[in-house]
Amino acid sequence: xxxxxxxxxxHAFMATExxxxxxxxxxxxxxxxxxxxxxxxxxxxxxxGGTVSGPSIFxxxxxxxxxxxxxxxxxxxxxxxxxxSIDFMRKPAAATDLIAEGRILKLGRVLAVGDxxxxxxxxxEPVARASLTYSIPPAR
Amino acid sequence: xxxxxxxxxxHAFMATExxxxxxxxxxxxxxxxxxxxxxxxxxxxxxxGGTVSGPSIFxxxxxxxxxxxxxxxxxxxxxxxxxxSIDFMRKPAAATDLIAEGRILKLGRVLAVGDxxxxxxxxxEPVARASLTYSIPPAR
Amino acid sequence: xxxxxxxxxxHAFMATExxxxxxxxxxxxxxxxxxxxxxxxxxxxxxxGGTVSGPSIFxxxxxxxxxxxxxxxxxxxxxxxxxxSIDFMRKPAAATDLIAEGRILKLGRVLAVGDxxxxxxxxxEPVARASLTYSIPPAR
Amino acid sequence: xxxxxxxxxxHAFMATExxxxxxxxxxxxxxxxxxxxxxxxxxxxxxxGGTVSGPSIFxxxxxxxxxxxxxxxxxxxxxxxxxxSIDFMRKPAAATDLIAEGRILKLGRVLAVGDxxxxxxxxxEPVARASLTYSIPPAR
Numbered sequence: 001x002x003x004x005x006x007x008x009x010x011h012a013f014m015a016t017e018x019x020x021x022x023x024x025x026x027x028x029x030x031x032x033x034x035x036x037x038x039x040x041x042x043x044x045x046x047x048x049g050g051t052v053s054g055p056s057i058f059x060x061x062x063x064x065x066x067x068x069x070x071x072x073x074x075x076x077x078x079x080x081x082x083x084x085s086i087d088f089m090r091k092p093a094a095a096t097d098l099i100a101e102g103r104i105l106k107l108g109r110v111l112a113v114g115d116x117x118x119x120x121x122x123x124x125e126p127v128a129r130a131s132l133t134y135s136i137p138p139a140r
Numbered sequence: 141x142x143x144x145x146x147x148x149x150x151h152a153f154m155a156t157e158x159x160x161x162x163x164x165x166x167x168x169x170x171x172x173x174x175x176x177x178x179x180x181x182x183x184x185x186x187x188x189g190g191t192v193s194g195p196s197i198f199x200x201x202x203x204x205x206x207x208x209x210x211x212x213x214x215x216x217x218x219x220x221x222x223x224x225s226i227d228f229m230r231k232p233a234a235a236t237d238l239i240a241e242g243r244i245l246k247l248g249r250v251l252a253v254g255d256x257x258x259x260x261x262x263x264x265e266p267v268a269r270a271s272l273t274y275s276i277p278p279a280r
Numbered sequence: 281x282x283x284x285x286x287x288x289x290x291h292a293f294m295a296t297e298x299x300x301x302x303x304x305x306x307x308x309x310x311x312x313x314x315x316x317x318x319x320x321x322x323x324x325x326x327x328x329g330g331t332v333s334g335p336s337i338f339x340x341x342x343x344x345x346x347x348x349x350x351x352x353x354x355x356x357x358x359x360x361x362x363x364x365s366i367d368f369m370r371k372p373a374a375a376t377d378l379i380a381e382g383r384i385l386k387l388g389r390v391l392a393v394g395d396x397x398x399x400x401x402x403x404x405e406p407v408a409r410a411s412l413t414y415s416i417p418p419a420r
Numbered sequence: 421x422x423x424x425x426x427x428x429x430x431h432a433f434m435a436t437e438x439x440x441x442x443x444x445x446x447x448x449x450x451x452x453x454x455x456x457x458x459x460x461x462x463x464x465x466x467x468x469g470g471t472v473s474g475p476s477i478f479x480x481x482x483x484x485x486x487x488x489x490x491x492x493x494x495x496x497x498x499x500x501x502x503x504x505s506i507d508f509m510r511k512p513a514a515a516t517d518l519i520a521e522g523r524i525l526k527l528g529r530v531l532a533v534g535d536x537x538x539x540x541x542x543x544x545e546p547v548a549r550a551s552l553t554y555s556i557p558p559a560r
Binding site: 017018020044047048054055056058059062080081082083084085086087088089 | 188194196225
Binding site: 297298300324327328334335336338339342360361362363364365366367368369 | 437440478482501503505507509
């Protein structure tokens with residue numbers, strides 16, 4: 001798979017298209033079908049006790065596959081999530097950024113499938129895994 | 141299944157335990173293993189174009205099963221989501237509250253399973269379906 | 281949703297297209313987006329102790345949504361499963377037929393989503409629930 | 421994770437406990453939390469056209485995580501699948517063995533989570549991915 005968008009281009013795309021959430025995520029690396037995305041964990045992501053909320057982890061998994069898909073097909077497409085299966089396996093570390101490692105497993109004409117492992121920064125074992133399907137609309 | 145918490149008790153529990161998000165949800169009805177929950181959709185839930193974001197829909201599905209489970213087992217337990225599978229099937233109506241219809245399919249000693257249909261208020265066809273597993277910690 | 285194939289037509293289609301497995305399933309009822317399918321449980325479906333195997337339950341869920349989808353779109357289409365999420369909730373009764381209640385939640389142009397509850401015949405509580413996505417190929 | 425059962429011990433366990441299906445699978449390698457399992461594809465696994473059926477792929481994914489879990493916890497336990505999410509991504513090659521690469525992502529006290537990639541032998545891209553949760557009963 002060829003990379004059609006750089007880290008900077010992905011950040012610029014997010015800032016333009018999703019200004020409400022763009023600041024929450026930092027793409028650290030993108031390759032042929034792989035990506036690493038940081039969630040800049042803030043007050044709004046936390047639950048009592050300092051743990052990162054489930055919906056925040058879901059959001060990170062969703063954005064991660066969205067971004068790696070975008071990097072592979074380019075910024076013109078408006079892909080939408082059709083399915084996500086997510087396993088919450090461990091409690092995230094308190095008030096610590098999350099790191100998502102995502103990869104594309106299939107890039108078809110109408111569907112793309114990817115999976116993600118999410119870690120608390122510095123931890124060896126994942127807090128969550130997720131697999132997602134995106135529907136790719138026909139090119140205009 | 142017997143109902144151990146009323147709508148008012150569920151609201152009070154949310155306000156105490158999850159003050160950050162309690163205002164986002166209104167329990168409209170709770171029965172033996174079933175619940176209806178409204179998401180009071182606001183600016184923060186919207187994406188460009190006015191549609192409700194995927195993470196907001198996930199949050200609603202998660203809260204819905206959490207609340208119906210709580211209503212069945214009582215407020216002492218600290219249940220955590222271990223798995224969610226969610227299908228996004230239709231685009232939500234712009235800037236419209238979401239209504240979730242949840243039910244418990246299994247209430248075991250250590251695991252509970254439920255599923256949810258999510259609708260834009262007033263619409264006949266669901267925008268999403270989700271199934272969730274919660275892990276129930278041993279009673280203290 | 282209009283029903284385009286009767287129970288007899290579904291049985292005839294299965295016998296022609298899937299002769300290896302057609303005898304395992306009996307469609308008991310089909311309606312607008314709903315279906316009830318019986319799995320005629322035999323020796324090959326059983327595990328030690330007489331319980332029905334997980335793969336047999338998966339097969340039933342898969343066939344159930346396939347058949348109700350076929351009933352809605354007609355016999356010309358070659359739909360394929362793209363995703364299944366299944367929860368095994370209770371142990372099936374020993375050597376007892378399974379009954380699946382399936383419904384279509386979305387019938388789109390390229391994707392269809394349905395869910396299924398599977399019961400041991402005569403039991404009130406489901407042994408499994410599943411949700412499935414089918415990809416619908418373009419009409420020829 | 422320590423390996424408590426060798427390939428030969430896993431084969432012997434399968435032959436004793438699941439004689440109906442033991443011949444269908446060959447464990448090729450087992451390590452600390454990882455495994456490779458071959459499905460010896462035969463007539464009963466095929467659909468018209470020679471492709472391997474969805475339920476056969478599901479069975480392989482299920483057995484793969486079962487076996488790697490067993491290898492980690494030893495033969496005394498009777499683990500049961502509670503959830504599986506599976507994505508069928510590509511058509512398997514005709515009449516070709518399947519190879520599953522499985523790994524354990526979490527090995528908890530009551531729940532274990534693993535995921536699997538399934539390939540047609542010799543192919544670079546997976547035909548399916550699956551994630552599974554197993555419930556581990558209390559030691560007797």
